Amino acid sequence: MAPARVNQDEEYDYIVCGGGTSGSVVAGRLAEDPNVRILVLEAGVDSADLENVHMAGGWSQNFDAPTDWNIETVPAYGLGGRSIKASRGKFLGGSSGVNGMLCIRGTKQDYDDWGLDGWSGEEVFGYMKKAETFHGDDEFKEAKGYHGFSGPLHTEPHTLAPISKLLLESMDDQGLPSVPDLFSTGEAANGSGNTVRTVYNGIRTTGADFITKDYHRSNITIKTEMTVDKILFESSSSGGKPRAHAVETLNASGERETFSASKEIILSSGSYCSPAILLRSGIGPAKELAAINIDTIVDSPGVGKNLQDHMIVFIFYEVKDAGLTNDYQVYHGDAFAATYKQWKEEKKGFLAKFPFGAFAYARLDERLKDEPLWKNAQRKEGRDPMGLAPNQPNVEFFSTECYGGPKQLIDFPVDNKHCFSIIAELFSPHSHGTVTIKSSDPMEIPVVDHRYLEDPLDMLVLSEACRFANEIVIKGKGTKDVVKGSWPEKLTHHAYTKREEWEPYVRENATTCYHPGGTCKMGLPDDPMAVLDERLRVRGVEGLRVADVSVMPRLNQGHTQMPAYAIGEKCADMLKEDAR
Template identity: 65%
Template sequence: MAPARIADDEVYDYIVAGGGTSGCVVAGRLAENPNVSVLIIEAGPDSADLESVQMVGGWINNVDTETDWRLTTVSMPGVGGRKINAYRGRFLGGSSGMNGTLCIRGTKQDYDDWGLDGWSGEEVFRYMAKAETFHGKSWFNAKKDSHGYTGPLHTEPHDLAPISMKVMESYEDLGMPFHDDMFTTGEASHGCGHAPRTVHQGVRTTGADFVTKTYRRDNITIRTECVVDKVLLESVDGDLLAVGVDMVAKDGTRSTARVRKEVIVSGGSYCSPTILMRSGIGHKSELEKIGIECKVNLPGVGKNLSDHLIAFMFYEVKEPGLTSDHFVYHGDSFKSTYALWKEKHEGFLSTFPFGAFAYARLDERLATVPLWQNAPREEGRDPMGLAPHQPNIEFFHTECYGGPKHYADFPIDDKHTFAMCPELFSPRSRGTVSLQSSDPLELPVIDHNYLSDPLDMLVLTEACRFANEIVMTGKGTRDIVKGSWPADLTHHKHTSREDWTEYVKEHAGTCYHPAGTCKMGKPYDGLAVLDEQLNVRGVRGLRVADVSVMPTLNMGHTQMPAYAIGEKAADLIKAADAALSKTS
């Protein structure tokens, strides 16, 4: 029996399809005009009462539950035929409620490289600052002009555990100079420093804060536990116009909402392309294979999928008290740790246990490698397409044992561990997101095609070698490491690229930065889904606003760009509305 359908009697000025990081920003900023009405539709529940969202250290409790999309890739040859979980937040605020809270913005050159009007590094960095209210600490030498102080997103520096000071010392010893706030300025490509976090007073701050708390407005309707099936399109005066959306509630009830002005799709890099495809926007032959009438033939929908890959490399340390393991794994310590957060929003669970961060160039380390030497490159760029002032890799480390759920060899019995995590920037490999069917409740097919390009494997392998050298030879850590964790791994002894290549195939995983599946681009770009104004090509009144619009990834993390894209989208929509009002 077909699900019941309620009357199509809802009409709004704007409909935001997706209540994740960017979608909440768009809705919140549009609603600053009290004369417009905004509907935001989120597939998961409200996050206000989700302790695992508010408590930063509780993020793992969101995984593999109803608050996670529970997405998994297909098996991929580049990572030894493994399938990799693609955790994404399925609640108001989206992945900003279960990520690592890191404000690592990349370099300004990353955005300049897009070559799109209105999206220069200077402009994108201003939008990142607009979203933020930064709270400094006495020990942190902030670049004050690079931060924002009036946005709904509250950020602050992270108080490092003792192991982080040791790792920072090793970073510097291996040639990466210290710059306190280097991940905010967008100007550094080689060095180490502190990464501010989307945490304040022991509580996570998320995209949901743009439409809730002190920013809750009467002209916003928030509909949770409701999946957007498709955008409704009609032919008006010879043009295809977005006129509303079709939705499916948790109980299976279908309904539609109509729109006066615009629909903004903000489902993220996995769900935004699938909403477009179910609407009849995508590669014509692929849509017709699953029985969807193609209304706009845009072959780039769901293509150009890219992500940052990382590898966790755990080490056991000799000295107690350096890592944070004793707060959670030793005896019944978790009980008091949890009580401290519940009572005062303090302690281990009040923040994310990532420590010190670094950027590095690999030019000298790869200079004699034939693959690197002989690879084609543009003038002034390396084989990965990067300029000398863009980093090839990032290093970060954990302050205790932990990571995705398969890391389950907890260091009980007074043992102490941490992981070094090299991260690959500027991946050349590209993947796809596609539909299994037209059913909006069926999960998409995700193929990241990880490490299919040999240069990606080379750079990540070298990053692992370098990371191990930092730990094993850097003066801050070399005397405290006991060996690999768990003991049956021997990565601390690896020296050859061949050894590290095998390690990468077996252990590399996503950094949860999927992007690019509804990319912006010039008219001559055959894979460009959007123009520079975020308009879907061939449709009026329809935009996409989330990190799926990024033509290429930034050399950082995608949280702050997601906020910037939401801020920029809202300004573009307001400007278009103002221009239309003047002419009508």
């Protein structure tokens, strides 16, 4: 193999490996000091001209393409041997350019539970606020003190379709009361409402906005189509820890290039690729590294372990009346052409937003109290069997305003039918997985084994959540009289009344919510599986940090977009503090 070309004419203070959600925040905030030079290395292409990034409704067209990492999980026993497509954005902005745009922060308790200095719920919520510029409207009652008005991330509430308003009525009727701006405050573990989205004036806002557009600065160099192979270390002259000083990459032509950093290197390549880069760099479980002929620099058994995700299940329904859902804007006749034209010319309409509608948090204690598995499960004082306190939700419900979801669902209602779904999402899963690599080849996709639903408690909670979701739709006063049947018929059956009847459906239809995290977790000094300390520094070396949702010891009870922004903001502040 030819030696890497060293770019001696390019000197940087900081190198950020990954121009996704967190990495772009780190780079943008560091660049506020005009005296430092930052290099951002992104494996994918520039997103400036990717219409399906900026047009929120085009999100799915970025999957199964060069703009997707095209990762597929190891077949999961808990899913009956199915594999899941674990899509991640591979372009500047990363998964903030393909996600559901949902600003569902979780609860402050989620972050307090980490037990790490500087990462309390109050502090993490403050960093989410710092990233945001919120744009309200007359219908949405935003919570005072929770939204920011000066960050690069522009957000606004969603204008609800009629079916979503009816679902909110049903949620309230079935014991999930309306709580304004619940998903910004996280102050109730049982409630419903609308939520804020990362879109403004018909354009999706992404992490890339921290380093492009109005926030492009001359002291940031962005190199796209540059795959990070590994971090290079130099020995300490005093016998101390090895120091990260350079990054070895593969460019679009397959040539190796090396870039040096005088201060620090920040790894922000996501929960699948950050551990893979550490492993290729010699940081990971020594036995695993030896098996693929990689020399160990730090024996760190936690690298690639502790992989967590939120499982979701779509349950679809057909409605009796036209106009309740938005299917007529995209699936009926030549409607899509007119809808696309509207977005191109006005940046309005169906494609200017993401087709999610009503949302709810729910506790399931009462519904599960007589289940033997729930009653007999071990638990800590003040916690339920999932490890959650009473102020943390067990599950989330949210809806689509038309037919749509995982790409395998292709029976679109083109024959003037009108459909929607309610989605059940599992929080705090007991089933944790791994990310490993098969070789030192940086172009080889990591091996992702989520071990979805292997723990019986996960299946118990998710199947009961599906049962509850179905009750909301077919019993709730807003929707019970508008539902005609399930869509398509093979997906669900309204006759399911017992929790156990939902288990086969869950096993067949559960998919990922694309919230992988935890694979390079922070932890206290006495935690042998902690890859990082509480300041995001990689243990055993100097000059190297990780900043993305892989650092989360435990996922929040929400979505991971806003924590990703908070992690980037927090990392940048710590880098500035340490530089001073």
